[in-house]
Amino acid sequence: MSSIDEIVLPSPADFHVHVRQGAMSRLVCPAVAQGGIHTAYVMPNLVPPITSTEAALSYRDTLRSISPDTEWLMTLYLGPAITPDEIRKAAVAGISGESESTRVPAGVLGSGIEDYGVYYPVFKAMEEVGMVLNLHGEVPSDASKNISVLNAEKLFLTHLRKLAADFPKLRIVLEHATTAEAIECVSSLPSNVACTITAHHLYLTIDDVAPQPFHFCKPIAKEPRDRSALQSAIASGNPKFFLGSDSAPHPLASKIPSIASAEVPPSPCAAGVYTSPILVPLVATLLESFGALDKLEGFVSAHGRRFYGVPAKEGKEVRLRRSKGGDKVTSVMKGEEGVEIVPFWAGKELGWEIA
Amino acid sequence: MSSIDEIVLPSPADFHVHVRQGAMSRLVCPAVAQGGIHTAYVMPNLVPPITSTEAALSYRDTLRSISPDTEWLMTLYLGPAITPDEIRKAAVAGISGESESTRVPAGVLGSGIEDYGVYYPVFKAMEEVGMVLNLHGEVPSDASKNISVLNAEKLFLTHLRKLAADFPKLRIVLEHATTAEAIECVSSLPSNVACTITAHHLYLTIDDVAPQPFHFCKPIAKEPRDRSALQSAIASGNPKFFLGSDSAPHPLASKIPSIASAEVPPSPCAAGVYTSPILVPLVATLLESFGALDKLEGFVSAHGRRFYGVPAKEGKEVRLRRSKGGDKVTSVMKGEEGVEIVPFWAGKELGWEIA
Numbered sequence: 001m002s003s004i005d006e007i008v009l010p011s012p013a014d015f016h017v018h019v020r021q022g023a024m025s026r027l028v029c030p031a032v033a034q035g036g037i038h039t040a041y042v043m044p045n046l047v048p049p050i051t052s053t054e055a056a057l058s059y060r061d062t063l064r065s066i067s068p069d070t071e072w073l074m075t076l077y078l079g080p081a082i083t084p085d086e087i088r089k090a091a092v093a094g095i096s097g098e099s100e101s102t103r104v105p106a107g108v109l110g111s112g113i114e115d116y117g118v119y120y121p122v123f124k125a126m127e128e129v130g131m132v133l134n135l136h137g138e139v140p141s142d143a144s145k146n147i148s149v150l151n152a153e154k155l156f157l158t159h160l161r162k163l164a165a166d167f168p169k170l171r172i173v174l175e176h177a178t179t180a181e182a183i184e185c186v187s188s189l190p191s192n193v194a195c196t197i198t199a200h201h202l203y204l205t206i207d208d209v210a211p212q213p214f215h216f217c218k219p220i221a222k223e224p225r226d227r228s229a230l231q232s233a234i235a236s237g238n239p240k241f242f243l244g245s246d247s248a249p250h251p252l253a254s255k256i257p258s259i260a261s262a263e264v265p266p267s268p269c270a271a272g273v274y275t276s277p278i279l280v281p282l283v284a285t286l287l288e289s290f291g292a293l294d295k296l297e298g299f300v301s302a303h304g305r306r307f308y309g310v311p312a313k314e315g316k317e318v319r320l321r322r323s324k325g326g327d328k329v330t331s332v333m334k335g336e337e338g339v340e341i342v343p344f345w346a347g348k349e350l351g352w353e354i355a
Numbered sequence: 356m357s358s359i360d361e362i363v364l365p366s367p368a369d370f371h372v373h374v375r376q377g378a379m380s381r382l383v384c385p386a387v388a389q390g391g392i393h394t395a396y397v398m399p400n401l402v403p404p405i406t407s408t409e410a411a412l413s414y415r416d417t418l419r420s421i422s423p424d425t426e427w428l429m430t431l432y433l434g435p436a437i438t439p440d441e442i443r444k445a446a447v448a449g450i451s452g453e454s455e456s457t458r459v460p461a462g463v464l465g466s467g468i469e470d471y472g473v474y475y476p477v478f479k480a481m482e483e484v485g486m487v488l489n490l491h492g493e494v495p496s497d498a499s500k501n502i503s504v505l506n507a508e509k510l511f512l513t514h515l516r517k518l519a520a521d522f523p524k525l526r527i528v529l530e531h532a533t534t535a536e537a538i539e540c541v542s543s544l545p546s547n548v549a550c551t552i553t554a555h556h557l558y559l560t561i562d563d564v565a566p567q568p569f570h571f572c573k574p575i576a577k578e579p580r581d582r583s584a585l586q587s588a589i590a591s592g593n594p595k596f597f598l599g600s601d602s603a604p605h606p607l608a609s610k611i612p613s614i615a616s617a618e619v620p621p622s623p624c625a626a627g628v629y630t631s632p633i634l635v636p637l638v639a640t641l642l643e644s645f646g647a648l649d650k651l652e653g654f655v656s657a658h659g660r661r662f663y664g665v666p667a668k669e670g671k672e673v674r675l676r677r678s679k680g681g682d683k684v685t686s687v688m689k690g691e692e693g694v695e696i697v698p699f700w701a702g703k704e705l706g707w708e709i710a
Binding site: 141143144146147148149150151205206207208209210211212213214216220223224225227256257265266268269270271331342345346347348 | 505702
């Protein structure tokens, strides 16, 4: 493997990315292409969330105006506003070759499968029009049931299995899996169920997260055995597993607890790890670290595109070359209006760079 | 319970506290008494660590010069410098009614029971002279064995059981227990094995720690079931369980990641939660929250003193009264030389206060 010094990837895609709004959006949208990504599947959790076709198209216009060369694929945020009619409308709007998908956020998930019942007509409509259901697979923490961020994903898998059984033709993605149990579950389900894996969960464990707000995200990185399971899923070449970075920028002030006012307890930090500006080189570096560099193309270019039916455009290749060393990842990115972000891997060196 | 508005405690003791050196020490030593504690069992992990009787006595002189009214009990830091001779010397120095104890820090623990073999002659000498062995019960993280901060304490219990069996007359304290398994293990062992419990582990779970550096400590707070087990151990009134706050102040800059230099990755934050200035009122507030206020005296005044053989001095009572409300815990404590600390519970209200 060490003899390879260049890799050509056909049009890498990130099937789960947060690109925000306003000044933050203007800083992070260009970083998507900078990180080697051509196609970005954009999360709808804005303020307010994207819950209509019109809002999704308007948001896409904004993203295109910032970064016209990136292919932006839009999603809707599951909630009361999402009806079967809205789903059919989104499908009819049928934006050339791109998916309008619905994402279930953890926040509206509820604590039992009963809560999904409400959305069954929506899921049925999605199944009919061929939209993809993206699931943030965590049940809410509940101390009385011993549910915490540690077992929230494992306990969600029952719901995933039931949805997969009830909607055998609905394409479902378990987003940003973090546990050995999730990998095993997705592997065992039919081909309509796939799974995204982030770059940072291939590297972090709970030991790295606990003392470092910049490593805190949801789902939280778990035990070494879980990290190994994610790595093995990629190393196996199973096309169910593909890149969804969950790259989620937060202003510096949201990541570092505020203690300015003696009247206020220190704020907990926002959940999110920001990987966009280094994404493809980082993924290459990590896959090489566990001997899966030969699976890079499948993981970042092929599997996700095939699952979503979003083929690569001709001539959109990304060329990676081995880093000569000495270049460190930027510690702080600065945008307009005082926006500052600390990217993942800040101050460290990557094994690969974009040529 | 709600009819009780005043509690009188005979001479509360904290059997595990970090009071540091220099300007930090001058800020935190007086806070021990402020938090209602008369007797403080002081941890030896200074720079350099306390590894001789002379150093322990000199450190005690310093602490006495800062806060003469607090009874300071000293400990030694287990390492190559601690020999059976040093143990006997410490015992002969026999400071009136106080214990010189040896603490096994996590850092020198090694990954297997073989490492304890080296210290068996020391433990034998401690058993003979009646010193107490304080154990930070965590094995080191090791990804290849799936050992992380989550299971480090559970995996230590094998070593605790073996030590208890090999030294049936050695008094051993498992410090700052955080898991249901540790509580069960200590409960099942003979009366020479006891266990300290901190205030913050009665409140926090992993969900509170992950987004908040000021809640990060070692051992890390775990699942709700673990917190319940700690609470139940106290509610049971079992004298094996008593207060050791592990109150561990860190300068603000060590708790909040530094991102000043573009050349340096953000620093991980230091492990430690600082509870000294509010300790006894906090413990009262927490015990009342889970219906164990009637066990407060045993937990903070009686059980630990009995185990260590350090009786309360006459007339040293602490009077708690129910808070009238409106007073918030200080967000930032400021000392000399720019030292700043954020205490646990900052900005929140306590149910009890010292009269």
